[in-house]
Amino acid sequence: MAKNIISKDKDYAQWYLDVIKEAKLAEHSPVRGCMVIRPNGYALWENMQAVLDGMFKETGHQNAYFPLFIPKSFLSKEAQHVKGFAKECAIVTHSRLIDSDDGVIVDPSSKLEEELVVRPTSETIIWDTYKNWIQSYRDLPILINQWANVVRWEMRTRLFLRTMEFLWQEGHTAHATAGEALEETEKMIEVYRTFAEDYMAMPVTIGKKSEEERFPGAIDTLCIEALMQDGKSLQAGTSHFLGQNFAKAFDVTFQDKDGEVKHVWASSWGVSTRLIGGMIMTHADDDGLILPPKLAPTQVVIVPIWKNDEQLKAVLDYAGALEKELKEKGIRVKLDDRDFYKPGWKFAQYEVEGVPLRIAVGPRDVENNKLEIARRDTKTKSLVDNENVAQVIKDTLDEIQTTMFEKARKRTEDNTRTVNTYDDFKKIINKESGFIYAHWDGTTETELKIKDETKATIRCIPLDENPEPGTCMVTGKPSERRVLFARAY
RNA sequence: CGGGGCGUAGCGCAGCCCGGUAGCGCACCACGUUCGGGACGUGGGGGCCGCAGGUUCAAAUCCUGUCGCCCCGACCA
Numbered sequence: 001m002a003k004n005i006i007s008k009d010k011d012y013a014q015w016y017l018d019v020i021k022e023a024k025l026a027e028h029s030p031v032r033g034c035m036v037i038r039p040n041g042y043a044l045w046e047n048m049q050a051v052l053d054g055m056f057k058e059t060g061h062q063n064a065y066f067p068l069f070i071p072k073s074f075l076s077k078e079a080q081h082v083k084g085f086a087k088e089c090a091i092v093t094h095s096r097l098i099d100s101d102d103g104v105i106v107d108p109s110s111k112l113e114e115e116l117v118v119r120p121t122s123e124t125i126i127w128d129t130y131k132n133w134i135q136s137y138r139d140l141p142i143l144i145n146q147w148a149n150v151v152r153w154e155m156r157t158r159l160f161l162r163t164m165e166f167l168w169q170e171g172h173t174a175h176a177t178a179g180e181a182l183e184e185t186e187k188m189i190e191v192y193r194t195f196a197e198d199y200m201a202m203p204v205t206i207g208k209k210s211e212e213e214r215f216p217g218a219i220d221t222l223c224i225e226a227l228m229q230d231g232k233s234l235q236a237g238t239s240h241f242l243g244q245n246f247a248k249a250f251d252v253t254f255q256d257k258d259g260e261v262k263h264v265w266a267s268s269w270g271v272s273t274r275l276i277g278g279m280i281m282t283h284a285d286d287d288g289l290i291l292p293p294k295l296a297p298t299q300v301v302i303v304p305i306w307k308n309d310e311q312l313k314a315v316l317d318y319a320g321a322l323e324k325e326l327k328e329k330g331i332r333v334k335l336d337d338r339d340f341y342k343p344g345w346k347f348a349q350y351e352v353e354g355v356p357l358r359i360a361v362g363p364r365d366v367e368n369n370k371l372e373i374a375r376r377d378t379k380t381k382s383l384v385d386n387e388n389v390a391q392v393i394k395d396t397l398d399e400i401q402t403t404m405f406e407k408a409r410k411r412t413e414d415n416t417r418t419v420n421t422y423d424d425f426k427k428i429i430n431k432e433s434g435f436i437y438a439h440w441d442g443t444t445e446t447e448l449k450i451k452d453e454t455k456a457t458i459r460c461i462p463l464d465e466n467p468e469p470g471t472c473m474v475t476g477k478p479s480e481r482r483v484l485f486a487r488a489y
Numbered sequence: 490c491g492g493g494g495c496g497u498a499g500c501g502c503a504g505c506c507c508g509g510u511a512g513c514g515c516a517c518c519a520c521g522u523u524c525g526g527g528a529c530g531u532g533g534g535g536g537c538c539g540c541a542g543g544u545u546c547a548a549a550u551c552c553u554g555u556c557g558c559c560c561c562g563a564c565c566a
Binding site for chain 2: 011013014017021028032084087088121150152154155156161162166168223234235236237238270271272273274275303305306307308339341342343344345346347348349351360362363364365372489
């Protein structure tokens with residue numbers, strides 16, 4: 001047993017990196033802070049994209065693509081927005097290289113008249129474009145999504161969770177009324193919740209961001225927060241109600257039915273490859289990655305076992321027929337008939353890669369018309385009849401999906417606490433961490449004090465219909481409702 | 490950008506204190522025996538010891554600088 005993965009109890013950050021490495025998802029690139037996504041990781045992203053894209057289309061959205069480069073002046077049009085992104089921009093200043101005695105240098109004469117910012121997000125360039133697309137209420141709503149890469153010059157990076165360049169989707173919608181834009185904002189956070197819970201098997205809490213944590217330029221930011229295995233929270237997706245901020249900044253108006261010229265209302269929303277990080281930290285264990293069946297690039301791997309050529313033929317015939325049958329039933333199956341790796345090696349390999357279900361077939365099984373199926377999530381094996389096997393596999397995959405979600409849900413529940421005093425809050429945050437519901441007076445001042453003293457932040461203000469009022473655990477001032485605190489990634 | 494640690498084969502590391510021209514495990518290649526949980530034996534390939542200077546007859550080792558990575562802060566999807 002030559003396992004490289006170390007225990008997450010010893011060093012969670014290292015464990016996380018080891019899981020990624022062993023599963024061959026991604027690695028650091030030679031470019032500071034950037035990531036190479038390997039085929040295993042990209043296949044996962046493609047599956048996530050496919051599901052999300054389908055959900056976007058179903059909710060009436062279309063895809064489009066806007067430029068990578070944003071004229072510097074665009075970024076300064078919305079005051080809060082500039083403030084939020086100014087400190088983390090990559091800026092293109094020149095357009096040419098020339099040979100010199102010191103090697104290749106930037107040609108000073110190629111300096112751009114106006115610098116270009118590599119998009120940290122696309123609100124500005126999109127709103128500058130929407131200005132030309134919108135004249136009448138008949139042009140609304142605009143419901144567009146873009147799959148893209150963005151760049152944010154981060155100080156410290158972590159694979160998937162925070163890299164200088166990352167892949168994401170960003171939706172940008174324009175509406176005639178505030179109500180429609182708000183409805184869109186809420187609809188899309190619900191889409192993200194569905195995706196996180198039903199596909200990633202990652203339970204999330206929906207809420208609203210505090211003013212401090214809100215997206216720069218938004219009136220309100222809704223988010224989904226998920227609790228990771230180390231007790232820290234991950235912001236997994238956001239949906240912003242932008243009000244008329246960008247419409248005003250870019251002068252996007254339309255003439256309404258009543259003849260009046262009005263500014264349009266906006267939303268934007270996004271999720272990124274960070275979701276992959278969230279999935280790893282939600283499900284993986286000390287044996288490596290565990291992928292939810294609905295997103296796993298390979299749902300089932302068949303490992304044939306044989307000793308000699310005669311057995312090889314019988315086993316491969318048997319396994320090949322099984323592969324064909326599963327494929328026909330729409331299961332993503334792979335038959336690994338490579339002869340230069342031994343079965344034991346393959347078992348271990350597919351475990352670190354997180355393949356949800358493994359089927360082993362050997363001469364014994366051929367003879368008895370049986371199969372050994374092994375679940376990655378529970379590490380349990382069972383011998384089943386090779387009859388109606390596709391249905392059995394399908395059911396097992398569904399069960400894995402459910403079990404994974406339930407396990408994560410229970411863990412989140414077990415690590416969600418309600419506290420009334422700041423002393424209890426500090427004790428819990430330092431010991432178990434996790435989600436904590438507590439009363440807060442609603443001021444940024446108190447929020448920052450808590451952050452400063454405990455490293456915990458308000459992850460979100462829950463959207464319950466019937467909040468329970470109380471008094472702020474720090475200041476004793478009145479509080480409308482409990483809010484969700486945690487340390488965060 | 491502040492504080493700490495580390496750069497030696499694809500990966501993980503030893504050697505450095507006390508200079509003498511590079512080694513271990515895994516991986517890789519060949520052959521044979523193996524094959525129902527990461528096989529074993531024998532043989533083999535692979536290194537500008539992060540980079541640049543300096544000291545020295547001689548530098549992975551000592552000195553200076555520099556770049557990069559990791560962890561902890563500030564910042565953030």
